Structures are given as structure tokens and as C-alpha cells.
Amino acid sequence: MLLLWLALPAWAQQRMIRGRVVDQNGQPVASVLVNVKGTNRAVSTGEDGTYQIEAKKGDVLAFSLIGFDKASVTVGDRNEVNLTMRESEAFKMSDVVVVGYSKQERRDLTGSVSSVKPKDDIGFQTVDQMLQGAAPGVYMSNSSGALGSANVLTIRGISSIMGDNNPLYVIDGVPVYSTDRDNNSISNSGGSVPGASVGGNQIGGGSLDYNYDLKYSFEKNPLATLNPEDIESIEILKDAFATAIYGSRGAAGVILITTKKGSRDKTRINVGYTLSLDRPLGKLDLLNGDQYAMVYNQYDNTSDYSLSTANTDWVDAVTRTAVSNSLSASVSGGAGRSTYFVSLSYDNNESYIINNDMQRFSARLNLNAELNKYLDLGINVSLTRLNNNALQASEIYSAALKKAPNLPIYGDDGDYYYGYAPNPKGDPEAYNPVAMAYINDEGVEDTRVVGNGYLEYKPADWISLRSEVGTDIYNTFSNIRKGELPEGLSGVTGNKAQETTKLNYKIVVNNLINVNKVFGDHFLQGVLGQSYEYTRERYNSVAGSDFFSPELNGVGAAQTTRVAGAYMQQSALFSAFARINYQWKLRYMAGVTYRLDGSSRFNREHRYLSTPSFSLGWRMSQENFIKNNLPFVNDLKIRGSVGLSSKDGNNSYYGAQAVYELNTLTTYGGHNYLQMSQPGNENLDWERTVTYDAGLDLAMFDNRVKVTLDYYYKKTTNMLFSSDLPLYTGYTKENQNIADMMNQGFELQLVTMNMQRPDFQWQTILNLSRSTNKILRLNFEGNQLDQANSSYKYYAVGYPVAQWYLHKWAGVDSQTGDPLWQYADGSLSTTPPASNNAISQANKFVMGTAMPDLYGSMTNILAYKDFELDFMFTFSLGSRMMNGTRANLLTYSQDDANNLSSEMMSMWQMPGQRTDIPKLDNKSIIAGYDYTVSITSDRFLENNSYLRLKTLTLSYSLPQKALKKLKVMEQFKFFVTLTNVFTITKYSGLDPEVSAFGSSALAAGYDNMTMPQSRSYQFGIRASF
Amino acid sequence: MKKKSSLIGLCFGACLALLSCDLDYAPENTLVDEKVYKDEGTAEAALMGAYVRLNVFLAGAPQDQNNYANTGYMFQLADVGTENLAVRNTAADYLAVETGEYSSAVHDGMLYNLWHWCYNAVDMANNVISGIQRFGDYDPAMEAQHIAEAKFIRAYCYFAMLCAFGDQALLGNDEGQGIVLRLDPYNGYNPEEVEGRSTNAECWNRIITDLTEAIPDLPEAVPAAAERIRANRAVAQALLSRVYLYKGTYTNNVEELTAARDYAATVLGVSGYTFSTSSTEFSTALFPSNEYSQTTSYPDPTTRSGELLFFEPSRIYADNYPNGMYYYEKRSYYVPQERLSLYDADDVRRTYLLRTGSRSSNPNDSTCMKYSGGQYDDVIFIRLAEVKLTYAETLVRVGGVVTQEAVNQLNDIHQRAYPDDLKPAVYTLADFSSTDDFLRTLLTERNRELAYEGHYRWDLMRTGNFLGDTKLGAVDKARWNLPVPDYEIRISEGIISQNSGYNQ
Secondary structure: OHHHHHHHHHHHHOEEEEEEEEOOOOOEOOOOEEEEOOOOOEEEOOOOOEEEEEEOOOOEEEEEOOOEOOEEEEOOOOOEOOEEOOEOHHHHOOOEEEEOOEEEEHHHOOOOEEEEOOOOOOOOOOHHHHOOOOOOOEEEEOOOOOOOEOOEEEEOOOOOOOOOOOOEEEEOOEEOOOOOHHHHEEEOOOOOOOHHHOOOOOOOOOOOOOOHHHHOEEEEOHHHHOOHHHEEEEEEEOOHHHHHHHHHHOOOOEEEEEEOOOOOOOOEEEEEEEEEEEEEOOOOOEOOHHHHHHHHHHHHOOOOOOOOOOOOOHHHHHEOOEEEEEEEEEEEEEEOOEEEEEEEEEEEEEOOEOOOEEEEEEEEEEEEEEOOOOEEEEEEEEEEEEEEEOOOHHHHHHHHHHOOOOOOOEOOOOOEOOOOOOOOOOOOOOOOHHHHHHHOEEEEEEEEEEEEEEEEEEEEOOEEEEEEEEEEEEEEEEEEEEOOOOOOOOOOOOOEEEEEEEEEEEEEEEEEEEEEEEEOOEEEEEEEEEEEEEEEEEEEEEEEEEEOOOOOOOHHHEEEEEEEEEEEEEEEEEEEEEEEEEEEOOOEEEEEEEEEEEEOOOOHHHOEEEEEEEEEEEEHHHOHHHHHHOOOEEEEEEEEEEEEEOOHHHOOOOOOOOEEEEOOOOOEOOEOOEEEEEOOOOOOOOOEEEEEEEEEEEEEOOOOEEEEEEEEEEEEEEEEEEEEOOHHHOOOEEEEEEEEEEEEEEEEEEEEEEEEEOOEEEEEEEEEEEEEEEEEEOOOOOEEOOOOOOOOOEEEOOOOOOEEEEEEEEEEOOOOOOEEEEOOOOOEEOOOHHHOHHHHHHHOEEEEEOOOOEEEEEEEEEEEOOEEEEEEEEEEEOOEEEEHHHHHOOOOOOOOOOOOEHHHHHOOOOOOOOOOOOOOOOOOEEOOEEHHHOOOEHHHEEEOOEEEEEEEEEEEEOOHHHHHHHOOOOEEEEEEEEEEEEEEEOOOOOOOOOOOOOOOOOOOOEEOOOOOOEEEEEEEEEEEO | OHHHHHHHHHHHHHHHHHOOOOOOOOOOOOEEHHHHOOOHHHHHHHHHHHHHHHHHHHHOOOOOOOOOOOOOOOHHHHOOOOOOOEEOOOOHHHHHHHHOOOOHHHHHHHHHHHHHHHHHHHHHHHHHHHHHHHHOOOOHHHHHHHHHHHHHHHHHHHHHHHHHHOOOHHHOOOOOEOOOOOOOOOOOOOHHHOOOOOEHHHHHHHHHHHHHHHHHHOOOOOOOHHHOOOOOHHHHHHHHHHHHHHHHHOOOOHHHHHHHHHHHHHHHOOOOOOOOOOOOHHHHHHOOOOOHHHOOOOOOOOOOOOOEEEEEOOOOOOOOOOOOOOOOOOOOEEEOHHHHHHOOOOOHHHHOOEEOOOOOOOOOOEEEHHHOOOOOOOEEEEEHHHHHHHHHHHHHHHHOOOOHHHHHHHHHHHHHOOOHHHOOOOOOHHHOOOHHHHHHHHHHHHHHHHOOOOOHHHHHHHOOOOOOOHHHHOOOHHHOOOOOOHHHHHHOOOOOOOOHHHOO
């Protein structure tokens, strides 16, 4: 009663205040919270910026809206209070980041997302190369110097053992076709595989010589069909909050690629031309003809290898300076209420291996039209044709390394010289590397359309409804024609062909509702949607042999033909998802994401997976204690997230069903019978990855120092592993969701503007990533001793995945010249442990992995007037590489008598001689097997940590003054770029980055006569009109 | 505006309609359960696959056409560890059977393989049974027949496993641990649901139930000799007769022995099977030589004996696959010289069947030419001679007296083994002073006739080593069975436990 009494006089003085809030441009501002200070009375402004509120004279009206500086006005005598609000500085400096299914301001992010804006003065062949050293947490390594071949790219370590570890790529909202090794490998055996390769006739305990996966297939880089020049930005989603929106496919990270759009402001024409010259990174030092003959004569105790008949440098004979041209043009702009971006490009790349090259033609059309105030529609579509005629480059390169140097390229008659005569031994396949390059025709043609069309309806400025239909049509035709060889060459596979057609088709339908609502201090952003994705693969392969004439090419012309394979398979994914981000006063942020996925690859019982994730953020720089005490801080945000994700591609197409195959080789007493090639396995379930992330974003000193720091802990449970079963099941090993693994690490990005003067700027960008991995649970024995995988890697609880597990080489006994081996008990012996099956496994040692502990890059950008100098160092520490190249070039005990490394000249010859090369006839050569050259010993395991000056670019732009006079051009730039300038490494091979197993992260670490990358010199011009 | 909104609505609707939400995709050219078992042709082909796996388990045949045989198969275990075979010092697997001492290498090698191949065959049979029940859409009588054949295969596997691994299952130990009984297809493994061993009694019941259920659904007709590679009614009855004989002998269970006798009698009454009395039957039809060295290629004999009930077809290399029997090379074991004295000098089973075999490998030792081709031979699983001997034995065991009918059956077998001009005197009732006297003669004859065909060890065991085999006798009774592979005990964390004889 008393309170009411006291309140009455105040009530009496209240009156209605009206007003309108506008921004600096005079546009009305809606949703501004108007609050009478000291009371809980508040209203929001309407669409027209107006409000009315009861207040009395002397009250203070506080106006607040996220993105604007706060304002307050004391109520005076007037009943109308109008206000112009100023956009806050903090809001302006932010930039837009593409996240799954919508866009966000970087400022608002609570997940871990890195953005990469491509530079226009380096010519990249593929988008993954662009990402090397570009962002923390992204490990990218060029796996070879072969054109169009796949590279290793992983985000935040290893996320699966059975499946691939490649991230999901999404181009303009279309998740593109799988990038795993199996899907992109094409057979280049020409239709048949020599019998010797089956069963693995291994040299002394371990060799990749007969590895089918390596020898007879080429792994294409599926990203080679995307023109890097079309890319506007690349976003890398790393933590669970960022990837959860891609739910069942986000566990290995997501890479979102956004292509360029037109701008309504003006029409712009861009033209570019780049000329590149490429040379291999180095050349191995091999024996010449006389040295070759000498070593083999000494080993075989004959003098049958003739001296000085020829002295061919086979590597020189098959390599060259490759000359490549790249031409691109684009037009962008707006007409009426539409914008467009059209681009065309043509690349012609030569391989540094003779007669091998690749061409790419690509075209893109991005079109957006505003039908009216509420309705937008548009299409983004790219067409690419890729002709890769460099499939056998790697094979030619390794054949050239191994070819006997005392044999000529051409015989006396001028024809190719085949065979190994007059040498008593030689490669039974009688390769002539130069002939291979010219008489074989091996190529693949990819035709790819990636695009989408959308319709967007915006009933109000805070909500939009969008439907989009996207597609990835990826058709591949490969033609392998092995040329005709002279008769009577043993073991040679010639005069045959294989043609393979692969038609991959994917359609994606997305329906989305995006919300962006600001009211007072509250900011709500959300997306609600659903998606359906269908994939179908058709495959057809025919092979033929025995062509009547070498001039005949198509398989149809062969005298013997057969169908090598034909099938169709399909899968589908149905998803529903939602994300809500909420902010209060730009200070406190929270987010929730939820996705539900149903995949046809799983059994009905395990078909659906839900992936929730949560995040919190706190922009501390908005707090007074930071503003007052640390005035140099411009922005400081801490954030954390936790969430679940998975990877559906790790399960084969019909993983849960029993599969039967007809035995075509034999019958049961005249009755055809079916064999069960795979038993049913309805238990197969999703792998589950939970990621915890804690991050910090800091900007200081007028934004001249920017730091992004992330720590993550990623635990994958339910991981698939082919594990032991009780025998009573009838099977010994099947895939089970049995393993657990963790990855943890930190990522740091430091961007500093070291100098900022009108005509001189210097910026440094440092990226640093550390990642460690450990298997927590594997199978019931705790390890996989049999190393039953194509790359001889070892898996055990408590260790990182894919260990080197090797015998220990203890050097050469300087008294006898025999190799020494170290056994598990510490003793040394001249008996190789690999020669005795019973004790072989027990005397192996765990010796690290092929993945680095620490990697990163440092980029410096220096601009002086119209010149700019950029250089980027990349580095990688703590990884180990198996130098299979060296192993091959020290193998002289085989009948193929391949050429050898010049290291052979320092072989042990007299007591007391200290050398790493044992005497020719030593105790480790048993029954023709030379155990010293086995890749299952650490003799060839080397630390391949490196520091490399990856790129160095100098560019000059014509001064604006001069251009203004010309009036035609807006920009004109010349540049020179060098890549792989120099490398500091202890690795003894040519290139510490290579990996014989392409994109496979688990099989990485083999240099198996793999083509080194090239050192390239690019000269380019860019002009805009 | 209204109009536009409805247009938008329509577009969204259309997009949603695109979502058929179909997540069930069957592969185009891969056969999965619902395709395989729907039609008779493919279902029968899957059943044939189960027969192939049965042969893998029993006779070491590869699953495919190649020259590598599987190591560790059931058939040879019936003779290894008895006086029928001598084992070489280098053959660790077979030495273990002979001595009853099993190293971890034998556990992880031969024993592991035996379990794996048995259950591999059982799983295929289980798939056929469950697949036809779920998806079968053809002649119901044919469906029933296919299921019955699969049950026969399963019963045969379990029977062989029980003889070898059931803890004294042949010694009347009904409460002892048998084997793991799997009646459903493998469909994923959950470590929390490890299955243990059933008792011997439960295992016997399962085998008898499967065969009893199968018999009425199997065809009565007797196919041509070359086609007797599948179960028909008589084949299942013959196997069931053997099962009852093995189960009932040690405890002298009259009911079971009667069943064994009656099933044997039924089979003998089937007119399609013919028992030749000629001694040339061995060399022309039962075990014709398929020795490579005789000509420049395998002779591939095509004549097969009319007394065959069920066999594995392997003789003709071009069509079939090798069974991989190791006899010919004598690398692991051979027929010891002493064993020749089991036979009379004129017995063709000695003069024709026990010979040198390979002359390049171990030329001084003998082998059994029932597997003469080195690699490519039929393996006979069930033939009339066994049924006749079983009939004779059960007649005497059930009745407690030696009957003329029993003596006649014995004579049929004994007389046939001699060439016409060298026949011995026929046995008469007066030759046998007691039933034991008769049984000793009969069981000896059973071994002479069926040696190396997968019987002897089990015959010795079920009779408590009545014939006094010195090799088996040297091993503790509790180790007449093989031990369960250690692997199985480790992976089940002890839920599957070891046989009592191996626990110390």
C-alpha cells in the first residue's frame, strides 16, 4: 500500500515519447531496444524505425542494437526524440565467413573455421595445392610430381583406420563426389596383370615391387577438375561445432569452396596468362655403364656384362624441361537486377617426363537474378574437361631409374632396342623407358559438371527460405593402349588395351530456412533445413589384346576382347538439421547444432545417426575490465565447443549384407556354386567422433597483431577395424566397430603487420599445427601383428596409427663386410631376423609414423610502391619416410639386374673399411633373397623433416596513375613465381614430401621411385578492364 | 503477393516431393540374401556352395580352383594317432594328435583351422536354411528339400566336430562339454554376447534332430553313381545310423543301437544301391588309379561304384578341384610296414591299395592308394560297405547274440576283398565263441575295409579301444579328444573352456 502510494506521483508525470531511429545513411533501423534507464520498461523500434514509450522528464532513454554504438538521450520537454545511430567499429572490421548452409560474420563464430583467400599470382593446378601451408590444422603434402595425381590432405590428424581420411569437399553447397583413394584410382595395367604379381614374390621379406595397388593403378586428383581461378574463398571447418552441420560426413573436417560472383556495381573483365617451366627437383646419382658392368661382373663372378657398349643416361633420356601454358578470362558484372560471373580457362601442362601432358578446359557461369523484392534465383555451374595423358609418367620414371645404363635406346637398325642382351641378366619385362613413352598411349578424360540452382524467398529482411538442387556429374573415360613389341620378349605385356567408362552422378536437394534477427541486445541467427542426396555409379570396362596392327587403337579392333567389369551401385543420404546461434550484447554467445542423417549404406537397425554439438563464446574485449586495463586489445574472444560427427563413406556400399558370388573357375561336380564373398554383418554401425575445442581470437595494436589459437581433443569411438572373431562364427576376421582412437593438438595462426607505411608494408603470417594420435582400443589382442594391409603398417594400442614396425639394421661389420642386425634382446647377428619366420615378428621394433608431429608455414608479404614480394616457407617435423627408391637402387641380387645407386661404389672391400654398403656377396643374401634391401628393416627409414621455401613471388603492378591515363585498364600486373625453391632436410632422397600411396594418409611415407615434385618458374600477366 | 507466395509454396512442395526418402538400395549385380534365396536356381547354387565348404572341412578341398589345399581337415584325424599311420618327426600337427601334447603352434595352426572350416561350412548351411525360410519363393517341396540338405550338411559338420572335440562325447559323457551350436547365420559379432559350449547331450540331440527333420523332405530317388554328391533320404539315414552307432556303443544303449540298426537296414533295403561282390570293384570303380605318372596326364577315371552313397567329386581335374590329400607324397605320414600284416597276403585291400605311391618322395614308404592321384581324387564319405558293417555290429549288440544275418554281412565284406581264385573260407556261426569274439573280427574287418576313410579313431574311441590299438592306448583317455583351440578360449575370455583332459 505504501509502495503504491509512493509510485503514484511518478505515474502522474509519465507521458508518451515518440521518435524514429535512423542510421548514418538516414535509413530506418528496426529492432532497436529502447529502454528507460533504471526501469524495466522497454520497447523495440518497428520496421520504419519508430517507437513510442512512456517516460518522464529527466529519464534517460537508452538505445541499443547489436552492431551499433550505444546511445542515450535524456528526456526533456519535447515529446519526440529522434536519433541517428552509428555503426560500431567492431562490427565493421568483421568479415563474412561461409559456414555450412549459411554465412556468418567471423566475429560471431564460436566454432573453429579457417578462411583462405586465393592469391592470383601463383598458378596452382589444383585447389588442394592452394591449401598447403595456408591454414593451421590442415596438413597437405604433394604426393608426387606426376600430373593430376592425388595428394595427401588431412584436417586435424587421422580420423579413421578402415576408411579414408580425406575431408568432405563442398563446392557452392554441393558436396562433391568422394575423394578417397579407391574411388579415384584407375587401372593402367592394360587389362591383364602378370601372374608374378599375384602372391607377392617379395624380395627378402618385404618389397612394394609387386604391390598391385601401386604398380597397376593411377590415383587421380578429383579436385583437378576445379579451376582454381574461379575460387573466391575456401573455408575449412575443423571443430565439431563447425562440422556438425555436415553430421555424418564431418569427422575428417569439411572444406567449403565458394566461387566468384558478379557485382552489380560494375562490369569487370579479367584476363590472365601464365607460362611455367618445370624441372624435376633433383636427379639421382646412378652408376654409368662401366660401373654397372663392373659391379655385376663382380657379383656374378663373370665378365659377361660388357663394358662401354653404350653409356645411356636413361633419366636424362626420359626427362625434359616441361613448358606449360595457362590462359584464363572472366567477365563479371551486373545488368538490371541480375549479376553474373562467367569464366573460361585453358591449361596445357607438360609433364617433365617426355610425351606426357595434361590439358584442362573449364567454363563457369554464376548467375543471380532478383525477380522482385522478395524473390531471388540463380545458378552456379561449372563445366570441365580434363585430358590427362600422363598416366604412365611414374612408371616410365621408375623404369628409367632401373634400366641398365650399358644398353642403348636405339639399336643399330634405328628401332627401339629391347631386351638386355648382351648382359646375361636383366629385367624380364624388357622395358625400354623411352619406347614406353612413345608407343604406349595411356590417358584419362574426365568430364565434370558441378552446379546448383536455387530459389530464395525473403518474406522479411530477417528470414529467408531457400530451395536448391545441386548436382555433381563426373564422367571418366580411360584408355590404356600398350603398344606392340617385337616378338619373343619374355614377360612383356604389349599389344593390348583397356577402356573404362565410369559414370558418376550425384544429386543434392536442400531446403533451408535462414533466420537473422536482431532485437535489442539479442541477436539470433539460425538455419533449419533438410537435405537429400543420391549417388549412382556406373562402371564398364572392356579389354582387348592381340591387335592386328599397331595403328589400331580402340578395344573393338582387338582380335580378342573381353568385358573386364561392369556394375552399377547407388547410395542415398537423407538429412535434417538445425543450427541456432545466439548472442547477447555482442558479448556472450552460444550455439547449438543438430543433424540427423540416414544413410543407405547402413543396415536398417543402424541407419540413422544424430550429431549434436554445442558451443559457447565470450567476447572479453567488450568487458570494461579489458577495455580499461588492456586498451591495446582490439578484440578478444574465447570460445569452446563440443560435438559429435562421423564419416559414412567408411562403410562399403552394402556393408551389412551377405554378398554371394558365382565361382566361375570351377563347379561342384558339374553344378555351379555360389561362394559367400562377405557374410552379413548387421551390427556394422557408425564411427563416432567427439571433438572438444577451445579457442582464442585476439587482435591487438590497431589490429596489427592477430592471433588465433585452438586446442582440440578428438576421440573416435566405435571405429571400424577388421578384427578377430571367435572361430565359431565361421569367420576369422570381419569389420567390427571395435576400435577407439584419439587425436589432440593445437593450432596457432599469428598474423602481424610489421611495417605499415604509405609506400612500404610488411606482413608476416605464421601457421603452426601440432597433432598427436593414439590408438586407445583396437581388437582383442591389442595389436595387429600380421600387418595385413597393403603398406605393411602396424597398429597397436597405445601407439599412433600406422606405425613403422621394422627389423633393426645395425650397419656393416667393418671387419667382414657382412651386414649386422639387432635383435630384440640387444644382440647383434649377421643372420637377418626376417629370414626366420618363427622369430621374425618378435624382433621387430616400433619406429614412428609417416605423419609429422609439427608442421606449418611462414609467409612474408612485402610491398614497396608497386612491387610486391611474397615468400612462403613450409615445414614439417617428426615424420619418417621409407626410402624405397634407395632400397631399389641397392638391389643387385635379382635377375632383373637393375641399375644401382652410385653409393655402390663405396661398398665394403677390405677389412677395416667403414661403410654402409655391405660386401656384394654377404650373409644376408640367402637363397637369392637380399634381406638388406627389404623395406621391412629400418635401413631405409629416414627422418624426412624439412624446411622448404615453397613459393617465392615477385610482382609488379602498373601504377594507378599510369593506368588512369590509359583509361582502359584498371589493373595490370606482371609476376614471376618460383616454387620449391630450396629445401633443407636430412632426407637423402630427392623430395621429402612424396608418398607412393597418393591420398592415403595411413599408407603415406613411401618413396618408391616416386616422381619428385618439380621446381617451377612461372611468368604471368594479370589484367583487369 | 498472394499469388507469388503460393508459387513459392508450390516450389518448396515440389522439392520436398523429390525426397522419396528411399534408403533401401539393392546392388545391381551383386547377389544378396533376398535375391539368392528367392529363386530355385540361385538358392540351389548357394546350397552347392555349402557342400563345397563341407568338403573343405572334411577333406581339405580348397574353396576355389587352385593347387593349394587347406591345412588341417577332419578326415585324416581318424587315422593319425592310430596304428594305421606313422607320423614323421617333422609333422608337428600330427605328432601332437599322436602324443596328446599340443603346442601353441598346433593350437594356432591345425586346431584353429579345423574350427574355422567347420563353422564356415555350418554358417553357409545356416544361411541357406534361414535365407530360404525368409525369402524363398519357389516350389515348396523343393524349398523343403534344400533346407533338408542344408540341415544334413550342418549335422555332418557338428557330428564330425563332436567326435573330435566333444569332451569324451564318444565315451558316453553326456554331461561333458560339446561344441558351440550355431543355428543362425553370422550377422555381426558382439563381444558381450560370446556363446559357450553346449553339453554333449545337447549336441547329439541337435544332430539327431537335424537329420530326423531332414529325412522326410529329402528325395527318395537314388541318382546315378556320379551324381551322389548330395544328400538324399538314404544318405541322411546312413549318416543317422552312424550317429546312433557312435553315440550308443560305449554305454551299450539298446534304444540308440536299435535305431542305428534300423536305419542301416532301411538303407540296405534301398534298391538303387548295389554292392558288387567282385574284388575288382576296388580297382575299377571304388578306387581306380588316378596316378599322374602312369600316363602323361591324369587318367581321370569316370566309372564310379554302385555302392557309393555320398562322396566329394574331385577326380576329373578339368571340372573339379583337387582335394589336397597328403597321402601320395607321404611327407607327413605314411602307412607303416607293420600295418600290412593286418591284411592277409591275398587281400586286394593290401595288394592293390597299400602301395608305394610317389616314387620320388619317400620311395621306401607305403601309402594308401585310396588317394592315388597325388592330388586329384574323389573322397568317399559314405558307402554301402560301412552300412553293412554297422548293420552287422548293431544286430549283435542289440540282440546280444551272434546271428547268421550278421555273419552274412561280415562275409560279404570279407569275401569280396579276395580275387576269385584266392577266396578264404567263409565265416560261420561256429567260428565265434562269443559276441565279443564276433565284434573283434567285425571291427577288425571294418578297419581293413574303411581305413583312411575317416572312421578308425572314432571306432576305437566308441568301443573304449576294444581292439587295443597301441598308439591310441598310449594316450590318456581324456586326451583321445582334441583340445579346443586356445584362440577360442582367449577370445571368449574363458566362456569357452578347455576339455577336461587338458586342464592340468
